[in-house]
Amino acid sequence: MTVFRNSAAAALVLCLAVPASFAQDAAAPATEAPEAPATEAPATTTPPATAEAQPAEPTEGPGSSYTAETFGDWNLQCFRSEDGNDPCQMYQLLHDAKGNAVADISMIALPPGGKAVAGATIMTPLETLLTANLALKVDNQTPRGYPFTFCAQLGCFARIGLLPEELAQFKKGNKVTLTVVPISTPNEPVNVDVSLKGFTAAYDAVSARNKDLKLQQ
Numbered sequence: 767m768t769v770f771r772n773s774a775a776a777a778l779v780l781c782l783a784v785p786a787s788f789a790q791d792a793a794a795p796a797t798e799a800p801e802a803p804a805t806e807a808p809a810t811t812t813p814p815a816t817a818e819a820q821p822a823e824p825t826e827g828p829g830s831s832y833t834a835e836t837f838g839d840w841n842l843q844c845f846r847s848e849d850g851n852d853p854c855q856m857y858q859l860l861h862d863a864k865g866n867a868v869a870d871i872s873m874i875a876l877p878p879g880g881k882a883v884a885g886a887t888i889m890t891p892l893e894t895l896l897t898a899n900l901a902l903k904v905d906n907q908t909p910r911g912y913p914f915t916f917c918a919q920l921g922c923f924a925r926i927g928l929l930p931e932e933l934a935q936f937k938k939g940n941k942v943t944l945t946v947v948p949i950s951t952p953n954e955p956v957n958v959d960v961s962l963k964g965f966t967a968a969y970d971a972v973s974a975r976n977k978d979l980k981l982q983q
Contacts, residue, residue: 835971838964842971843872854975856968860944860958869944869958875973882927884969889921890914890946898947898955900924904939904962937966 828848835842843857860869873886888900896914903909910932915925928936936942942960 834975836964837968837971839961840964840968842968842975844975854972856965856972858960860960862956862958868956869946871944871960873969873972874976875969876927880927881929883930884928884933886926886928888924888926888944890924891921891948892917893949894922895947895949895952896922898952901943901945902926902960903943903945904935905941907935907939909943909945933969936962937969939965 826846828846830846831843832846833841834844834852834854837856839858841857842854844852844854846852855872855874857872858870859867860871862868869888869890871886871888873884876882876885890900894900894914896917899911899913901909901911912924912926914922916923939962941962944958944960945955946958947955
């Protein structure tokens with residue numbers, strides 16, 4: 767699959783998005799996903815850069831991102847705001863077997879009252895077969911399939927609302943296997959590991975930080 771460059775600007779938009787959309791995603795039960803073959807599809811060569819230059823991301827100032835803390839394999843990624851009340855999310859960049867960055871995942875805690883207690887946003891390359899959905903498997907649990915929400919210039923996005931029992935699996939687990947299907951090789955699903963080392967500490971930190979931010983507003 768094509769290697770992509772993470773965009774803090776896109777992450778900021780998703781971090782600040784209306785939590786109700788995650789609740790809507792959780793309202794429809796996730797489907798069981800078939801087991802993917804153990805062999806991973808090799809990553810394709812990164813396409814040459816086009817002549818049209820992409821705008822540079824800001825390194826400082828409103829909208830720019832920074833890592834406030836690290837918990838195991840998760841970063842507490844925050845975004846600078848004009849008033850200094852920076853919203854945050856827990857974040858992990860995902861790599862294939864060759865060490866190429868091929869996907870990423872970010873999560874936030876959702877306000878109480880809805881079916882979903884946590885919202886996850888997963889970005890995969892544009893060459894993903896959307897009709898095959900995205901599958902997540904915690905350790906040896908049954909894989910669950912989730913639909914993609916939309917695609918943009920940077921990649922395709924799945925927005926997932928995690929129910930309490932699903933969040934509990936994440937907290938108790940060792941890793942999540944993320945499975946996507948490339949358009950070019952639909953018979954060779956790609957498996958990417960999501961480490962759960964430090965997950966609970968990162969989730970508690972982002973929950974407390976954003977709760978304090980909400981109280982200040």
